[in-house]
Amino acid sequence: MSGYVARVRHDNPPNGTAEFDRLVASVAKRWAAVDPLLPEPSHPKLNTNPLLTVSDELGRPMAIGAMRYSWYQPGEAGRTWGVPDQHWITPLVGGSDPEGALDSLLTSWRDQLERLPTGTGSESAALLTWPARDVCGIRPLQRHGMQPVTVMAVRERRRGVPPALPPRDVTIRLADLQDLTAVVSLVMEEHRYEEHFGSVFIQPETAEQTRKVAARALSRNPSWIWLAERRGRPVGLVWVSPPHRARWVAPLVNAAPAAYIGYGTVVEEERGQGIGTTLISHAHHALDTHGIAVTLLNYSVTNPLSGPFWHRMGYRPLWTTWEVRPALALR
Incomplete structure (x- = not known):
């Protein structure tokens, strides 16, 4: 995590919304370049899920991840589609070094999971969804022990x-x-x-x-x-x-x-x-x-x-x- 500082927030991102908007614009530019069918990145809903932020040495946010926890009780339909305890992060990773920023975000997320009192036992999982063509994320995801499990595929009309x-x-x-x-x-x-x-x-x-x-x-x-x-x-x-x-x-x-x-x-x-x-x-x-x-x-x-x-x-x-x-x- 050299050069990056991580922080968990339950309110607005650091340095206000202007820096956050610049991060989202950086993500949007990269997504548009790698895959025209990717949507515009959406702003996480503040004050809904805790935000894990990674900032550079000047305090500018380079990555933000909205953390979410889902628990499916026996009998719930969602139990058919995964383990009972599911820890999700929705990452927005921008700047000039998205690979390094994602690496730091995942390290910080691991630290947050370690602090949880429950929900991380044998029937738990840590999950995230990443654009398939945004290859800058593959090496940090692999380094942190994550594996690709499902693909959402798309077909355009008449293909x-x-x-x-x-x-x-x-x-x-x-x-x-x-x-x-x-x-x-x-x-x-x-x-x-x-x-x-x-x-x-x-x-x-x-x-x-x-x-x-x-x-x-x-x-x-x-x-x-x-x-x-x-x-x-x-x-x-x-x-x-x-x-x-x-x-x-x-x-x-x-x-x-x-x-x-x-x-x-x-x-x-x-x-x-x-x-x-x-x-x-x-x-x-x-x-x-x-x-x-x-x-x-x-x-x-x-x-x-x-x-x-x-x-x-x-x-x-x-x-x-x-x-x-x-x-x-x-x-």
Whole structure:
């Protein structure tokens, strides 16, 4: 941390908002240069989450991280998607030495985690999301023991393979409420596969929680859930959230409107026959027809099927979530 001073604040950043605005402008300039689809960096909400600041020898902020803690009790839906104790930091790193500033920010964050009385045991994690193309952050993240775990990928309108016809004996159609059991079964099969990569933790309540969410989606017209059937047997699906149901992704990308694909799966014995490509082609055709500018989705970095498939469909990394477990394994 040579040359940098760290401080935790629960109010305005040091030296007032003018220095903070300069830091955000520096981040915005770098983001715009590395990836035009990154959004404008947003100011952390002051007096909401404690801010960890790293300043140079003149007191100018070089990095700010908003720290947030989430704890998921048994039975909560969020428990399916991660360990119970989650410590997040949202970094804004600028100046002429972003690598060094991020390194200092992570060191200071480790110090803060060590001071916590609880929540850093074996079922905890330290996490942050970093722009995928902002490569200046990779070495400090690795030095501090963090690993990339999930990618948020983006597809611009009309990107990817041309529309595909379904294989013989396979039909693609929009699902409705009568397909609830099939949809839940296919989603749970995807969950079971994703458990191999440490990004999903199936709970006793997961199937019922999935059923409730699926029932709401299938009761809408259209559902935006497409089913693939081979001779009447469901063998795959793609589940899309159109922009009015995917508002949470809008701040993550510099294009609008934005949709989100939550699930895309084909049963194991039917993979490699073009069913997935045909399903996604149907979804893309609907999205492009409705003028959706970008579509986003998440996949596990270590999943050997997801990355190659989605890249071929026209997606590329936009954000990467880095993680270390337990939280105090952060170096």
